[in-house]
Amino acid sequence: MSNICDHNRCKKSARKAAEHLCKELGVRFTTHRRRVFEIIWQSHKAMSAAQIMQQMDNSQPPITYRALDFLKNAGLIHHVTSLNAYVGCLHTQNPNHIGQLLICTSCYNIVELEPKTAIEKLTFEAKQHGFRPNQTHIEMLGTCKDCLKNERNA
Amino acid sequence: MSNICDHNRCKKSARKAAEHLCKELGVRFTTHRRRVFEIIWQSHKAMSAAQIMQQMDNSQPPITYRALDFLKNAGLIHHVTSLNAYVGCLHTQNPNHIGQLLICTSCYNIVELEPKTAIEKLTFEAKQHGFRPNQTHIEMLGTCKDCLKNERNA
DNA sequence: TTTGCAACTGTTACAGTTTAACAATAAAGA
DNA sequence: TCTTTATTGTTAAACTGTAACAGTTGCAAA
Numbered sequence: 001m002s003n004i005c006d007h008n009r010c011k012k013s014a015r016k017a018a019e020h021l022c023k024e025l026g027v028r029f030t031t032h033r034r035r036v037f038e039i040i041w042q043s044h045k046a047m048s049a050a051q052i053m054q055q056m057d058n059s060q061p062p063i064t065y066r067a068l069d070f071l072k073n074a075g076l077i078h079h080v081t082s083l084n085a086y087v088g089c090l091h092t093q094n095p096n097h098i099g100q101l102l103i104c105t106s107c108y109n110i111v112e113l114e115p116k117t118a119i120e121k122l123t124f125e126a127k128q129h130g131f132r133p134n135q136t137h138i139e140m141l142g143t144c145k146d147c148l149k150n151e152r153n154a
Numbered sequence: 155m156s157n158i159c160d161h162n163r164c165k166k167s168a169r170k171a172a173e174h175l176c177k178e179l180g181v182r183f184t185t186h187r188r189r190v191f192e193i194i195w196q197s198h199k200a201m202s203a204a205q206i207m208q209q210m211d212n213s214q215p216p217i218t219y220r221a222l223d224f225l226k227n228a229g230l231i232h233h234v235t236s237l238n239a240y241v242g243c244l245h246t247q248n249p250n251h252i253g254q255l256l257i258c259t260s261c262y263n264i265v266e267l268e269p270k271t272a273i274e275k276l277t278f279e280a281k282q283h284g285f286r287p288n289q290t291h292i293e294m295l296g297t298c299k300d301c302l303k304n305e306r307n308a
Numbered sequence: 309t310t311t312g313c314a315a316c317t318g319t320t321a322c323a324g325t326t327t328a329a330c331a332a333t334a335a336a337g338a
Numbered sequence: 339t340c341t342t343t344a345t346t347g348t349t350a351a352a353c354t355g356t357a358a359c360a361g362t363t364g365c366a367a368a
Contacts, residue, residue, distance in 0.1 A: 028335080030345070049325075060348065065326065081235040082291045084325085100276065102285045113279050118272040122254065122294060125267050130299030131256045137236045139291045140276060145284030182364080184316070203354070214319065219355065238354085 010090075011041045017092035018076050025074070032059075036067035037088075040077055045108040046085035080110070082139045091115065098136045104144035111144075164244075165195045171246035172230050179228070186213075190221035194231055199262040200239035234264070236293045245269065252290045258298035265298075 018037060022029040029037075039055050040047055053064045068086060071077045078089050078099045090112045091097040100113040118138060126133050143151070172191060176183040183191075193209045194201055207218045222240060225231040232243050232253045244266045245251040254267040272292060280287050297305070 028344075032346080061326070062328095062348085063346075066345085081293075082289075100279075102280055102283060104285075105288070111283055111285070113276075117279050118276040118292075121275070122267075122272040122292065125254075125271050126256055126294055126296070129256060129265055130302065131258070131265070131294070131296055132302060133294050133296040134259065135236075135295040137291060137293045137295075138272075138276065139235075140280055140285070140287050141289040141291075142280070142285055142287040148284065148286060182315075186317080215355070216319085216357095217317075220317085 007043070010044075011088075014041055014076070014088055014090075014092060018071075018074070021074055021076070021092065027070075027074075032056075032063055033067045033070055036064060037071060037076065040071075040086055041088045044087065044110050046080050046083050046087050046103065046110055048083075048085045052086070078112075080139060081137050082141060083108075087112075098138065100138040101140065102144070103139055103141050104147055105141050106143050106147035109144060161197070164198075165242075168195055168230070168242055168244075168246060172225075172228070175228055175230070175246065181224075186210075186217055187221045187224055190218060191225060191230065194225070194240055195242045198241065198264050200234050200237050200241050200257065200264055202237075202239045206240070232266075234293060235291050236295060237262075241266075252292065254292040255294065256298070257293055257295050258301055259295050260297050260301035263298060 015037070019029055035056060036052060039052050049061075049064060049068060052068070053059070053061065056064055068077070068079075072079055072086075075097075076089055076092055077086050078101065079085075080087055080101060080103065083103065083105075085108075087101075087110045089099065091099075094115070097115045098119055100115070100117055100119070102111040102113065104110070119136070122136070122138075123133065169191070173183055189210060190206060193206050203215075203218060203222060206222070207213070207215065210218055222231070222233075226233055226240075229251075230243055230246055231240050232255065233239075234241055234255065234257060237257065237259075239262075241255075241264045243253065245253075248269070251269045252273055254269070254271055254273070256265040256267065258264070273290070276290070276292075277287065
């Protein structure tokens with residue numbers, strides 16, 4: 001999927017948000033955590049834990065999984081449940097936001113839609129059922145514009 | 155979550171749909187497949203593959219995983235990705251429908267919302283991005299009415 | 309009825325993913 | 339400095355899912 005965003009800027013702003021958030025929560029943005037963060041933020045592509053570990057110079061699994069947990073709980077990354085993978089979160093300003101992801105299963109790039117797109121109706125329905133939402137996953141798998149174009153040319 | 159549905163009727167109609175669908179596709183609703191189907195349809199609760207296997211008298215994993223794959227591809231059950239679990243699908247009439255699930259993480263009961271609730275906006279946005287959807291997961295985790303009531307009484 | 313094909317099962321072994329547990333270390337405040 | 343808490347290092351194991359291949363069954367055409 002085309003980099004609609006200027007990715008360097010994207011990454012920088014996420015890093016800033018991460019540092020700010022850690023300071024606020026009184027927790028440390030340690031080497032491992034920063035490392036995993038940077039690896040995930042190389043792109044907007046979904047990465048599996050295994051792929052991330054490959055870039056963590058032979059560190060043991062718990063190192064990576066702990067960092068992933070930390071980043072996820074801090075709202076700095078999303079866990080893409082339908083792929084069992086991770087991707088940077090673009091809305092670090094709003095820790096309560098709900099990720100709505102368009103996931104290309106060809107190039108694994110992910111576009112995160114703005115909050116509220118589909119949530120409102122869902123939240124309304126939940127209320128009707130007396131249901132208290134806690135965590136929501138909205139994931140649409142498919143093929144992105146660029147990959148569709150490549151398909152046609154192939 | 156309270157059984158809003160008359161579950162016996164629910165189960166019966168699902169079984170009928172399953173048999174009909176298998177006949178239509180020219181595939182067999184074999185013992186294993188039927189077994190897994192019945193286990194999942196004991197309730198509207200999410201069940202993990204491991205839980206299902208426990209009820210399959212010591213049969214080897216591939217037996218269960220194959221049946222799960224079969225039922226999923228036939229649209230007879232949903233894979234709940236955020237729990238890595240399975241639940242019966244209520245809309246077996248429409249094989250293209252998209253599951254929108256309210257999942258109680260306390261009792262694991264699942265309510266499946268009617269199609270179209272949140273999909274339309276999502277689909278619209280996808281189109282804006284030139285994205286071709288293929289498979290969508292909408293899963294809201296939280297606490298259901300009954301479990302909330304129990305919380306208050308506890 | 310026999311034959312042949314495709315669907316399905318049985319079984320073993322393995323690969324991939326995640327966590328438990330606990331000891332060791334580092335940072336931050338009293 | 340001392341104490342407390344957060345974080346890391348390490349091992350081993352549990353959990354989850356699949357590859358591969360031989361054997362069996364059901365069905366349809368000859």
